[in-house]
Amino acid sequence: MKKKVVVGLSGGVDSSVSAYLLQQQGYEVIGLFMKNWHDDSVTISDECPWLDDSNDAMMVADKLGIPFQTVDLSEEYKERIVDYMFNEYERGRTPNPDVLCNREIKFDVFMKIALNLGADYVATGHYCRKGEIYQNGETVYQLLSGKDNNKDQSYFLCQLTQEQLSKTLFPIGELQKAEVRKIASEQNLVTADKKDSQGLCFIGKVRLPDFLQQKLQPKEGKIIEIEAEKELYASETPNFSNKREELDYMVKKYEYAPSDGKIVGKHQGAHYFTKGQRKGLAVGGTPEPLFVIDTDVVENVIYTGQGKNHPGIxxxxxxxxxxxxxxxxxxxxxxxxxxxxxxxxxxxxxxxxxxxxxxxxxxxxxxxxxxxxxxxxxxxxxxxxxxxxxxxxxxx
CATH class of the missing domain: 2.40.30.10 (Translation factors)
Structure with a gap:
């Protein structure tokens, strides 16, 4: 009996070639396109052609002669990813939707659908590899980085479990991106020259402030610049009475108050900004660019410092x-x-x-x-x- 694999066909070149390679390896392959979430009011619509993507996925499936269907996961996606993102930004944190999308959608909701279709495995077009070792009579699965150092996506899969890995295949993990494009080209797949998708996992390019403004109201606040020479950066390292004290000291954030610096501008909401951010501050006239070094969503203040070597970073x-x-x-x-x-x-x-x-x-x-x-x-x-x-x- 041929083993059955459901491939998450996204309409991109990586998943297209994954499906082709699995077919070559003798698997029974089924293509499934996930419609995750779409809101025209916040996406830069031309840049988020989920319809085009699903058509491309369908054409690839047709070319390979494999069954194809679309599954609508928008409800689960909104609940598990979109709502989580709003909640995190509101708390002044910066979530990573791609890691969550893999944990909550692709390798959970999607995987369950695939297994219900009788699949033995789920496959994706991620640039990473799976290893297996045997210990005490059991198989232990390894998540290994992709061979293409420039494209390695293991980080995005960092929340996977042994159970999920046991049912997953990564067909292009051993390949370089250029080799993947070459295979797609040789097989006349419609996605061969398609640009890699940018932006949020399955949402496409989003104007993040527009996206967040649906739930988080704009609220004017101060942008404060903290000088690099500030005495709070120059404190002596204390003597520690135990290891825990030393660890706490090393992970401690700098605490800022508006009186520590000078007002250099205004913003429309501290929760729209993240640490290390440089764009979008709209403050000019400083010798070096300003970077966000901290945000305070309670007081609605953004703290900034000049230059990428500022100690607050x-x-x-x-x-x-x-x-x-x-x-x-x-x-x-x-x-x-x-x-x-x-x-x-x-x-x-x-x-x-x-x-x-x-x-x-x-x-x-x-x-x-x-x-x-x-x-x-x-x-x-x-x-x-x-x-x-x-x-x-x-x-x-």
Whole structure:
């Protein structure tokens, strides 16, 4: 009996080639297009042609001679992703919809639909790989980075579980992007030269303030500039009586008050801004560009600093609440008071950074060898050992 695979056909080149390769490998392939959520009032409509995407997906399925259908997941998407995003921004945090979309939609709701269709596996066009090792008579699944370093998408899958990985295939993980395009071209797939989609997972290009303004009302507030020479940055490192005190000190945020700096402009809502942001401040006349170093959604104040080397941008570590710590490799999870040397990243495409995990009863500290720019609450940190992504967590 042929094994049955449902491919998430997105209308892009990566998923198209994934379907073709699986067919070549002898699987029975079914194409499924997810309609996730669409709101014309906030998307730059021409840039979010979900209808075009579903047509392209259908044409690819037709060319390959595989069954195809569209599933409407807008309700689940709104509930699990869109509402979550509003809630996070309201709290002054910056969520990552792509990581959530994979965890909540593609590898949960979508996967359940596929398995109900009798599928043995679900496949996606992600640039990452799956490994298998055998321990104590059991198979342990590994999430490995894609061979194309420039396209590696393992970070977006950092919340997957062993159960989800066991049912997943990543057909293009061993390939370079150029090879994927070449295969699509040779097979005359309509998506061969299609540009990669940009923007929010399945929503397309969105004007984020417009998107957020549906729920979060604009509210004028002050933009305050904090000077790099401020004494709060020059404090001596204290003596610590125990390791926990030292860890707390390394992950501590700078606390700002409006009296610490000068007013340089106005904004329409602190919850529309995120740490490290440079565009959209509309404040000119400074020798170096202004960067957001912190936001206060309660007082509706944005704190900024000049230049990308401003000390307010950098921190040595971060903390993850215990219920937000996630191990892809559960067998490697740390016990309280254990430590582990890893490489970690706090955003997609960031080169891996040397770091140490410190597990406590309340959660996990991730301390970097070098201070990191714009550690942002609500984003995900993922940690690796070489090519393997071991786990992740939400920055608190």
């Amino acid at each position: 950098y921190r040595k570590g971060l903390f993850i609440q215990q219920d937000e710590v996630h191990w892809v490799r559960k067998d490697l999870a740390l016990n309280t008071e254990e430590r582990l040397k890893v490489q970690a990243r706090i955003r997609y495409r960031q080169p891996l950074q040397e770091a140490t995990l410190h597990q406590t009863e309340n959660g996990m500290y991730v301390i970097f060898d070098d201070p990191q720019a714009s550690i942002t609450e609500g984003q995900f940190v993922a940690w690796y050992e070489g090519e393997e992504l071991l786990g992740s967590g939400v920055i608190s």
